[in-house]
Amino acid sequence: MSEPILEVSGLTACYGMISALKGIGFYVNDNEIVGIVGPNGAGKTTLLESIAGSMHIKEGQINFLGHQIERWPVLKRRQLGLMLVPQEGNIFPLMSVKKNLEVSVILSNRAKKEELIDRVYKLFPVLWEKRRQIANTLSGGQQKMLAVGIGIASNAKVMLIDEPSIGLAPKLVTKLFETLKKIKEDTRTTIVLSEQNIKVLNIADRLFGLEAGEIRFDEKTENLSRDVVKDLYLGSIS
Amino acid sequence: MKGRYEKIGTILILLLPSLFVFKGGYLQEVTGYVYLFLIQGYVAWFLFFKSGQPFFGYSVTMAIGAYATIVLTEMFQWPLFVSIFIGAVLATVIAVIMFLSTSRARGFYVSMASFLLAILFPKLIEALQPITGGRSGLYFGGLTALVGYKTLYLLVIFLTAAIVAFFLWIMGTKTGRILTLISENDRLTQTVGLNTRKYKILAYSIAGFISGFGGALYVNYTGFISSVDIEVFTTLYIFFIPLIGGSKVFYGPVLGALFVILIPELLVPVERYLRIFFGLIFILVIVLLPEGLAPNIQKLLRKMNPKRA
Amino acid sequence: MILNGIITGLIMGGILSLPVLGVAVIYGITGIPNFAIGVIGVFGGFLTWYFLSFNMGIAILVGVVFCFAIGYIIQRILLTPISERGGDSTLFFIVTVSLGFVFEGLMRAIFPRPSISLALPRIGTINIAGVTVEGFKIFALLFALGTLVIIRLLEEHTEIGKSWQATSQNLKLAKLIGIKTNRVFSIASGIGCALACVGAIFWGSLYNLNLMTGWDLGFLGFIIAVVGGIGNIWGGIISALIMGMVMSFSGYLLGGMWQSVILYFIVILVLIVAPKGILGSERSL
Ligand SMILES: Nc1ncnc2c1ncn2[C@@H]1O[C@H](COP(=O)(O)OP(=O)(O)OP(=O)(O)O)[C@@H](O)[C@H]1O
Ligand SMILES: [Mg+2]
Numbered sequence: 001m002s003e004p005i006l007e008v009s010g011l012t013a014c015y016g017m018i019s020a021l022k023g024i025g026f027y028v029n030d031n032e033i034v035g036i037v038g039p040n041g042a043g044k045t046t047l048l049e050s051i052a053g054s055m056h057i058k059e060g061q062i063n064f065l066g067h068q069i070e071r072w073p074v075l076k077r078r079q080l081g082l083m084l085v086p087q088e089g090n091i092f093p094l095m096s097v098k099k100n101l102e103v104s105v106i107l108s109n110r111a112k113k114e115e116l117i118d119r120v121y122k123l124f125p126v127l128w129e130k131r132r133q134i135a136n137t138l139s140g141g142q143q144k145m146l147a148v149g150i151g152i153a154s155n156a157k158v159m160l161i162d163e164p165s166i167g168l169a170p171k172l173v174t175k176l177f178e179t180l181k182k183i184k185e186d187t188r189t190t191i192v193l194s195e196q197n198i199k200v201l202n203i204a205d206r207l208f209g210l211e212a213g214e215i216r217f218d219e220k221t222e223n224l225s226r227d228v229v230k231d232l233y234l235g236s237i238s
Numbered sequence: 239m240k241g242r243y244e245k246i247g248t249i250l251i252l253l254l255p256s257l258f259v260f261k262g263g264y265l266q267e268v269t270g271y272v273y274l275f276l277i278q279g280y281v282a283w284f285l286f287f288k289s290g291q292p293f294f295g296y297s298v299t300m301a302i303g304a305y306a307t308i309v310l311t312e313m314f315q316w317p318l319f320v321s322i323f324i325g326a327v328l329a330t331v332i333a334v335i336m337f338l339s340t341s342r343a344r345g346f347y348v349s350m351a352s353f354l355l356a357i358l359f360p361k362l363i364e365a366l367q368p369i370t371g372g373r374s375g376l377y378f379g380g381l382t383a384l385v386g387y388k389t390l391y392l393l394v395i396f397l398t399a400a401i402v403a404f405f406l407w408i409m410g411t412k413t414g415r416i417l418t419l420i421s422e423n424d425r426l427t428q429t430v431g432l433n434t435r436k437y438k439i440l441a442y443s444i445a446g447f448i449s450g451f452g453g454a455l456y457v458n459y460t461g462f463i464s465s466v467d468i469e470v471f472t473t474l475y476i477f478f479i480p481l482i483g484g485s486k487v488f489y490g491p492v493l494g495a496l497f498v499i500l501i502p503e504l505l506v507p508v509e510r511y512l513r514i515f516f517g518l519i520f521i522l523v524i525v526l527l528p529e530g531l532a533p534n535i536q537k538l539l540r541k542m543n544p545k546r547a
Numbered sequence: 548m549i550l551n552g553i554i555t556g557l558i559m560g561g562i563l564s565l566p567v568l569g570v571a572v573i574y575g576i577t578g579i580p581n582f583a584i585g586v587i588g589v590f591g592g593f594l595t596w597y598f599l600s601f602n603m604g605i606a607i608l609v610g611v612v613f614c615f616a617i618g619y620i621i622q623r624i625l626l627t628p629i630s631e632r633g634g635d636s637t638l639f640f641i642v643t644v645s646l647g648f649v650f651e652g653l654m655r656a657i658f659p660r661p662s663i664s665l666a667l668p669r670i671g672t673i674n675i676a677g678v679t680v681e682g683f684k685i686f687a688l689l690f691a692l693g694t695l696v697i698i699r700l701l702e703e704h705t706e707i708g709k710s711w712q713a714t715s716q717n718l719k720l721a722k723l724i725g726i727k728t729n730r731v732f733s734i735a736s737g738i739g740c741a742l743a744c745v746g747a748i749f750w751g752s753l754y755n756l757n758l759m760t761g762w763d764l765g766f767l768g769f770i771i772a773v774v775g776g777i778g779n780i781w782g783g784i785i786s787a788l789i790m791g792m793v794m795s796f797s798g799y800l801l802g803g804m805w806q807s808v809i810l811y812f813i814v815i816l817v818l819i820v821a822p823k824g825i826l827g828s829e830r831s832l
Pocket of ligand 1: 046087
């Protein structure tokens with residue numbers, strides 16, 4: 001197997017006195033879907049924000065595409081090809097759907113821009129229907145799709161998505177996960193998502209189990225027993 | 239209580255300059271000036287930093303005390319001490335009204351409303367020129383004529399020390415602890431079942447009264463006041479006395495007053511540039527030394543004398 | 548006299564809407580209340596006055612460009628770093644007021660006179676319903692309104708405008724999708740100060756500029772912007788025009804000295820009575 005494109009080692013991050021990550025090691029290979037699973041407060045969000053650069057880390061290294069990026073500002077990481085769709089506050093609430101997508105393609109060249117926005121509309125036809133609507137008047141599920149759409153429009157090499165399924169109906173979750181898989185296959189994007197939904201087993205190539213700021217397991221999905229994962233690391237929602 | 243001796247020591251040190259009275263002249267004059275601003279500095283320390291009330295009207299309360307004293311004695315021929323007292327009461331009333339009227343708004347609005355009042359007040363003084371003298375100001379014999387300059391100087395020293403002692407004392411009482419609690423977490427204090435409004439009104443009253451009294455003392459000592467003396471810059475200047483010295487420690491305002499009064503005295507030739515200088519110092523203090531001078535001086539002392547630490 | 552007062556009020560309000568817009572741009576985009584912009588704008592007005600005998604166009608350019616640069620620089624080296632460290636409104640209040648004193652001090656130190664008036668060329672007079680109005684005043688009013696419209700169009704239809712909106716609506720996400728938010732902040736601050744400078748130049752050519760004018764423009768601008776609703780341009784214009792009327796009539800009825808007393812009194816009252824803004828603001832304080 002080739003070198004990982006994203007590798008994290010010895011990552012420690014704190015909120016004041018509370019340490020949320022206690023020396024984490026984590027890696028992602030090219031064109032993989034990796035799931036980070038764990039109970040509430042495990043540190044999933046903290047890990048993703050640390051990688052994207054919106055959280056200040058205390059110790060550790062982050063290597064991305066051969067660069068040591070742990071001291072880089074968000075913007076520079078973004079330019080190198082990292083994008084995070086945060087768990088909350090992941091849309092521009094007072095802009096129309098269309099404008100949300102238009103600003104998200106800011107780093108791409110003109111020809112690419114239209115292609116990316118079209119791709120989002122194809123994946124989420126409902127966004128095309130609602131393109132003139134102001135984002136914060138969309139339903140919760142539609143807002144989630146817009147958030148993922150913003151991630152897709154950004155055309156990053158590695159897309160980090162924090163709990164995309166939260167608040168979505170079971171049917172929509174299945175559809176969203178299929179869409180993510182399709183994105184991966186069509187565009188060779190690498191996707192890292194944190195999840196509490198058991199269906200993540202259907203799309204992820206590998207899973208990391210995170211609990212109380214420490215990695216508990218790192219396994220290929222096919223080697224994992226459903227029940228063990230479910231009992232220990234996933235919520236009862238299925 | 240460990241801090242007690244330090245506090246008593248501070249008060250005693252504050253009393254020391256009363257010896258300057260034997261030397262008189264420039265040293266005495268400047269020291270009196272420092273002390274008059276020290277009073278205001280402690281008011282800001284108490285109200286803003288210790289009680290967490292976003293008030294910026296120190297120059298206003300001070301000016302009300304000063305002008306009321308002059309106007310009541312000179313125009314209405316009231317006895318001096320009554321006028322001083324009424325001046326302080328008026329300042330209290332204004333401070334409390336300011337609090338009550340803005341108590342629905344959030345902190346930042348209160349800062350702004352009181353700061354705007356500090357802009358308005360000198361304009362009002364100018365508009366009332368026939369009574370207040372406006373820009374050209376008013377001269378006032380007051381206490382100087384009554385007891386003489388040296389006695390007044392001693393009075394300023396002792397009263398300042400007494401006021402500082404009062405502030406240090408009150409922060410040690412139950413009231414003081416509740417005010418500290420309010421400044422740290424207003425909501426929580428309310429949910430514990432304390433009537434925070436009552437304590438805040440008390441804080442504004444104390445601050446207003448002492449600031450007004452300090453203003454009255456000021457005009458008795460300097461013998462002159464005009465709208466220029468109470469420009470909005472003055473309020474910021476007072477606010478920075480505890481901030482520069484160190485708002486967390488009880489002797490912070492002392493260091494701050496020494497700094498803001500003595501530096502300009504040393505820089506007399508560049509008086510033109512005073513505002514630039516102070517503006518920059520204020521910004522630098524906030525950016526580089528948000529804790530003020532005191533902790534850094536302590537650190538420096540410890541470095542020079544490692545055994546004591 | 549009433550018609551006269553209304554026209555004067557309209558013009559004052561129109562000019563006032565420039566610093567109001569400056570405040571709204573800065574506060575709306577960066578979330579930082581900057582009380583120094585009035586003083587900086589008036590400093591630019593003094594600069595223009597200083598170079599006026601040389602060449603009018605260049606003089607105006609010097610003032611405006613200088614203000615833009617100052618706005619850009621203070622945001623870059625002072626305000627953005629403080630906000631990244633988590634500064635709150637009270638802190639910005641103290642810092643920007645101190646900054647205002649620095650510029651007021653510079654004005655005192657550099658320029659030979661504390662009060663000036665700019666002699667810009669007049670453009671004849673116009674007759675409106677029996678009242679004669681200087682053409683230049685009409686020009687000032689139209690210029691102010693035109694600027695508002697242009698800024699609005701920029702914001703809606705250009706790439707830069709969209710990234711401004713994105714930054715003001717969700718700073719974190721704006722950073723994540725790759726907007727250079729620090730640059731957006733600096734430019735917004737520069738534009739805000741430049742607008743304040745244009746406002747000051749008009750003010751200085753119709754009335755006069757002194758060391759206090761900057762504070763008046765800055766604070767009035769801020770309050771008007773808050774009352775009208777930050778980010779609500781029309782609200783801003785309407786409240787600027789109302790404030791212009793108040794200034795004009797209090798000037799007529801009470802005379803100079805009392806005019807600014809009344810003005811500040813009203814402003815404080817507004818703060819106390821309607822702290823959320825009359826038309827409601829998106830970014831409430
Ligand atoms: N802003 C904060 N201040 C203090 N502690 C925080 C903050 N954010 C997170 N924490 C703590 O850090 C730990 C990890 O939180 P994190 O948000 O990373 O968990 P998570 O796995 O994403 O949880 P969830 O599934 O609920 O989103 C938790 O114990 C949480 O209480
Ligand atoms: Mg989370």
